[in-house]
Amino acid sequence: MPVCLSLPFRCLPRSLLSQPLTPPPACPRRGEIRPLFQRVLGPRRTGHQTPGGSSPGGRKCLRESVGSPRPSLAAGPKPAAPGGEATARRSWRKSPFPGSLCARPDGSSPRPNLVRPEAARAPLPRAGRRPGTCSTCGMEREPGDGSLFFRGLQNRSREKVKLRKRKSALYLSPQESARRRGLLGENIYLVLFTIALRICNCFLVQTSFVPDEYWQSLEVAHHMVFNYGYLTWEWTERLRGYTYPLIFASMYKILHLLGNDSVQLLIWIPRLAQALLSAIADLRLYSLMKQLENQQIARWVFFCQLCSWFTWYCCTRTLTNTMETVLTVIALFYYPLEGSKSMNSVKYSSLVALAFIIRPTAVIPWIPLLFRHFWQAQRKLDLILHQFLPVGFVTLSWSLIIDRIFFGEWTLVQYNFLKFNVLQNLGTFYGSHPWHWYFSQGFPAVLGTHLPFFIHGCFLAPKRYRILLVTVLWTLLVYSMLSHKEFRFIYPVLPFCMVFCGYSLNHLKMWKKPALSVLFLSNMLLALYTGLVHQRxxxxxxxxxxxxxxxxxxxxxxxxxxxxxxxxxxxxxxxxxxxxxxxxxxxxxxxxxxxxxxxxxxxxxxxxxxxxxxxxxxxxxxxxxxxxxxxxxxxxxxxxxxxxxxxxxxxxxxxxxxxxxxxxxxxxxxxxxxxxxxx
CATH class of the missing domain: 3.40.50 (Rossmann fold)
Known part of the structure; x- marks a missing residue:
C-alpha cells in the first residue's frame, strides 16, 4: 500500500518534475482534502467529471497509480479513463510542487502517472483500514475536525526554523566588515605576524652596513637633543636636512623627559620604529597585489618580499634609503595603477614629496611613474595646479622651516645635495665603479637567488606591470651614469622586482617545492650571516x-x-x-x-x-x-x-x-x- 509523504516535495527525483502529468481523478467519498490541496498546490485551472456525474468542481483526493506505464512527452492528450471517465489534459509545469505526493513503502520512486488503473481505484476494505483514514487512498484524518493532514507538515510548523549563519563579507554590516579586516585593511593575524617578524628582524641584525646609518641620523639626533656629538662635513656644508633626524630626535627627547635615556633604548627604539614602518610597507605591497590580481598572487609576492635577504638586511636600519623605500612602497599603494581600488593622487604625491625631502634622489624612480600619470590624466592642468603644486609647496615649506630653525638661516638643502652628488659628481671622492657595475654586480647581488624568478616573471606579468619594469630599468640606468655606486642606492626598486618574482612562483608547475626550498633557505642563510656575523x-x-x-x-x-x-x-x-x-x-x-x-x-x-x-x-x-x-x-x-x-x-x-x-x-x-x- 502506498504511504503518503510529508512536505516538502523537493525530495522527489528531478526527472519526475520535468514531465507533464495528469491530475488524479476525483474521490466522491472524501471532500476534506481540497482546501489543503489548494493551499499547497494552488487553485486548479481545469476540472474533470467523476464517474458519479459530479461537477468539475468536485472534491479531490490524492492518489498514486502503481504499475501504470510511464507517459511519453510526445504522447499528446491522455485518453479517457475506462468507465466513461473523461479526464481533461492538464499541465502541471507551473505548479509549485509538480510531481507525486506518494512513495512506496520500500522507498523506491513511483511512476509519474497519477491516474491509477481501475482495479486500483476500488475502495480499501474496512478490515485493512485503520480508523480515521481515507477509504480510497489510505491517508490519515485528523481526529478533531475530520480534515486530512500531513504529519510532516504539522511537525515542521511547530519547530523553530534556524537559518545558516552567513560567512560571506557581502552579508556583513560596515562595522563588522571593518572589524573583520582588522588593522590596515588586512586580517589582524596577518598584521601581527608581519610586525612580529620585522621586530625579530630588527633584533637579528646586529652588524654595521654603511656609516650613514649612524652619522646621518642617530648621531645628528643625539646632538640635537643632548648638545654633544659630532656633525660631519655634510652638515657644515648644509647638504643634509634635519627632517629625517628630527624623527629620532623626537624619540630621544621623549626618553630624556621620562628619565629613561639609557644607551640601549637610544640604540633600539629608532630601529624598532623603522621596523614598524617597514612592516606597514610590506602589508601595503600585499594589499596592492590583492587588489590588482588575487590573493594567491599577492601571497607569493608577499613571500618574496619577506624572504629577500637584502630587505632583511636593510629594512630595520636607520638609513635614509630605508625610509625612502618605505615611502616609495606606500606611495605605490595609492598610485593610479590599472585595477587599483586605493588610488589617491594627493596621498601618493605627498609621500613622494616627503621622500624627496628626506633624500632628493628618491625622485629618480618616480620620474617614469609621474610622467605616466600625467600622460594618462584627462585633466592635466587640474592635476598640476590642484594636486602636485599644493603638495610640493607644503612639503618644501615644511622642510625650509625645519632647516631654518636648526641651521639658523634659510637653506635649500635639496638643491645643495643634488648639486654635490649629481651636477658636480663629487661623490667619486668616496669611490667609483665602472658604468656597468649595477647590471653586472650590484643588481644581481641585491636580488640574490630571486634573480631567475625575476627574469621569468618579466615574461609572464601582464602589460600593466610594464611601468614597474620600466621604473627598475630607468633607475639602474640613471645611477649607472654616476661614478659613485652603492648597493643601497637601488634598494627602493627592490619591492618592484618582488612583483615579478611572485608572478613567476605562481605560474610554476613543476619543481615548485624545490624552487621554494632553495629560495627560502638561500636567503635565510645569507640574511642570518650578514645580520649576525659579517661586520659586527x-x-x-x-x-x-x-x-x-x-x-x-x-x-x-x-x-x-x-x-x-x-x-x-x-x-x-x-x-x-x-x-x-x-x-x-x-x-x-x-x-x-x-x-x-x-x-x-x-x-x-x-x-x-x-x-x-x-x-x-x-x-x-x-x-x-x-x-x-x-x-x-x-x-x-x-x-x-x-x-x-x-x-x-x-x-x-x-x-x-x-x-x-x-x-x-x-x-x-x-x-x-x-x-x-x-x-
Whole structure:
C-alpha cells in the first residue's frame, strides 16, 4: 500500500518534475482534502467529471497509480479513463510542487502517472483500514475536525526554523566588515605576524652596513637633543636636512623627559620604529597585489618580499634609503595603477614629496611613474595646479622651516645635495665603479637567488606591470651614469622586482617545492650571516667603550679614545651616550678644487708610525684607548711598545678582510703610573 509523504516535495527525483502529468481523478467519498490541496498546490485551472456525474468542481483526493506505464512527452492528450471517465489534459509545469505526493513503502520512486488503473481505484476494505483514514487512498484524518493532514507538515510548523549563519563579507554590516579586516585593511593575524617578524628582524641584525646609518641620523639626533656629538662635513656644508633626524630626535627627547635615556633604548627604539614602518610597507605591497590580481598572487609576492635577504638586511636600519623605500612602497599603494581600488593622487604625491625631502634622489624612480600619470590624466592642468603644486609647496615649506630653525638661516638643502652628488659628481671622492657595475654586480647581488624568478616573471606579468619594469630599468640606468655606486642606492626598486618574482612562483608547475626550498633557505642563510656575523665588530667595540666610559665615570678618572680606523667605521656618541673625549681619522672631501688632495685618513695610512710620533710627540696628549684593525698592529707595534700600550680586548669583525679593514678589532690601553685602566 502506498504511504503518503510529508512536505516538502523537493525530495522527489528531478526527472519526475520535468514531465507533464495528469491530475488524479476525483474521490466522491472524501471532500476534506481540497482546501489543503489548494493551499499547497494552488487553485486548479481545469476540472474533470467523476464517474458519479459530479461537477468539475468536485472534491479531490490524492492518489498514486502503481504499475501504470510511464507517459511519453510526445504522447499528446491522455485518453479517457475506462468507465466513461473523461479526464481533461492538464499541465502541471507551473505548479509549485509538480510531481507525486506518494512513495512506496520500500522507498523506491513511483511512476509519474497519477491516474491509477481501475482495479486500483476500488475502495480499501474496512478490515485493512485503520480508523480515521481515507477509504480510497489510505491517508490519515485528523481526529478533531475530520480534515486530512500531513504529519510532516504539522511537525515542521511547530519547530523553530534556524537559518545558516552567513560567512560571506557581502552579508556583513560596515562595522563588522571593518572589524573583520582588522588593522590596515588586512586580517589582524596577518598584521601581527608581519610586525612580529620585522621586530625579530630588527633584533637579528646586529652588524654595521654603511656609516650613514649612524652619522646621518642617530648621531645628528643625539646632538640635537643632548648638545654633544659630532656633525660631519655634510652638515657644515648644509647638504643634509634635519627632517629625517628630527624623527629620532623626537624619540630621544621623549626618553630624556621620562628619565629613561639609557644607551640601549637610544640604540633600539629608532630601529624598532623603522621596523614598524617597514612592516606597514610590506602589508601595503600585499594589499596592492590583492587588489590588482588575487590573493594567491599577492601571497607569493608577499613571500618574496619577506624572504629577500637584502630587505632583511636593510629594512630595520636607520638609513635614509630605508625610509625612502618605505615611502616609495606606500606611495605605490595609492598610485593610479590599472585595477587599483586605493588610488589617491594627493596621498601618493605627498609621500613622494616627503621622500624627496628626506633624500632628493628618491625622485629618480618616480620620474617614469609621474610622467605616466600625467600622460594618462584627462585633466592635466587640474592635476598640476590642484594636486602636485599644493603638495610640493607644503612639503618644501615644511622642510625650509625645519632647516631654518636648526641651521639658523634659510637653506635649500635639496638643491645643495643634488648639486654635490649629481651636477658636480663629487661623490667619486668616496669611490667609483665602472658604468656597468649595477647590471653586472650590484643588481644581481641585491636580488640574490630571486634573480631567475625575476627574469621569468618579466615574461609572464601582464602589460600593466610594464611601468614597474620600466621604473627598475630607468633607475639602474640613471645611477649607472654616476661614478659613485652603492648597493643601497637601488634598494627602493627592490619591492618592484618582488612583483615579478611572485608572478613567476605562481605560474610554476613543476619543481615548485624545490624552487621554494632553495629560495627560502638561500636567503635565510645569507640574511642570518650578514645580520649576525659579517661586520659586527664595529658595534661590539662601541659597546665595550660605553662600558669603559661608565666605569671611568664611577672611578672619576679621565679617559679618552682614539679610533685609528678608516673614517666613520664605528658609530659615535649615539652608541656611547657619555661625554667621553673621542676622536677618529677624518676624511672630508676637497671642496676647494685642489689637486693631489689627501685627507687625514689618507695621510695616516701612508706612514702610520711616522704620523703617530709626529701627532703625539708629547705624552700628555696620548689617548687612553686606541682602537685599530689587526692589519695595522704590526706597522705601529714600535709606537705601542714605546708608549706602554697593552692589548686588552679583541673583537671579531668579518671573514672577508679587505684593504684597510681587518678581520678583527683590537683595543689597546695605556699604562699610567703602573695602573692599568680595566673594566
Amino acid at each position: 665588530g664595529t658595534l661590539d667595540v662601541m659597546t665595550h667603550i660605553q662600558e669603559l666610559g661608565y666605569n671611568n665615570n664611577l672611578n672619576k678618572s679621565a679617559a679618552s679614545v682614539f679610533v685609528m680606523m678608516p673614517c666613520h667605521s664605528t658609530p659615535f656618541y649615539s652608541h656611547v651616550h657619555h661625554p667621553l673625549p673621542m676622536r677618529f681619522l677624518q676624511c672630508p672631501p676637497d671642496l676647494t678644487g685642489k689637486s693631489q688632495y689627501l685627507d687625514e685618513a689618507d695621510v695616516f695610512y701612508q706612514n702610520p708610525l711616522s704620523w703617530l710620533y709626529k701627532e703625539f710627540h708629547n705624552n700628555s696628549t696620548l689617548p687612553t684607548y686606541l682602537i685599530i684593525f689587526n692589519v695595522l698592529e704590526e706597522e705601529i707595534s714600535a709606537f705601542l711598545i714605546s708608549r706602554n700600550y697593552e692589548r686588552t680586548a679583541t673583537f671579531f669583525h668579518t671573514h672577508l678582510p679587505e684593504g684597510r679593514t681587518g678581520s678583527h678589532i683590537y683595543i689597546y690601553e695605556r699604562k699610567l703610573k703602573g695602573k692599568l685602566y680595566r673594566r
